[in-house]
């Protein structure tokens with residue numbers, strides 16, 4: 001469900017970006033998925049297939065890049081990347097690599113960002 005709502009937001013954002021243009025075809029939609037977005041690229045991809053069906057985005061290719069996360073720790077002041085595990089996107093509650101505390105703030109890589117749209121104009 002999470003994947004679908006994130007994908008719906010993405011589709012909505014892309015269509016809104018394009019509403020002022022006469023677009024013939026949307027070839028590709030490029031997004032960044034943060035390590036701490038709480039979603040895997042696979043989940044986003046399948047959510048996108050559902051969310052994009054029946055919209056002008058239905059034939060567009062979804063290109064996903066992983067964005068490294070950066071955090072700040074309120075406890076020890078650590079500021080930097082998280083410890084990258086084997087499946088970084090599965091970090092549900094990331095910890096500080098310095099003090100292993102949970103009192104962190106996500107500075108980057110906490111969501112899904114629309115990076116680029118490859119379209120053909122009329």
Ligand SMILES: [Zn+2]
Nearest residue numbers: 073076096099
């Ligand atoms: Zn810390």
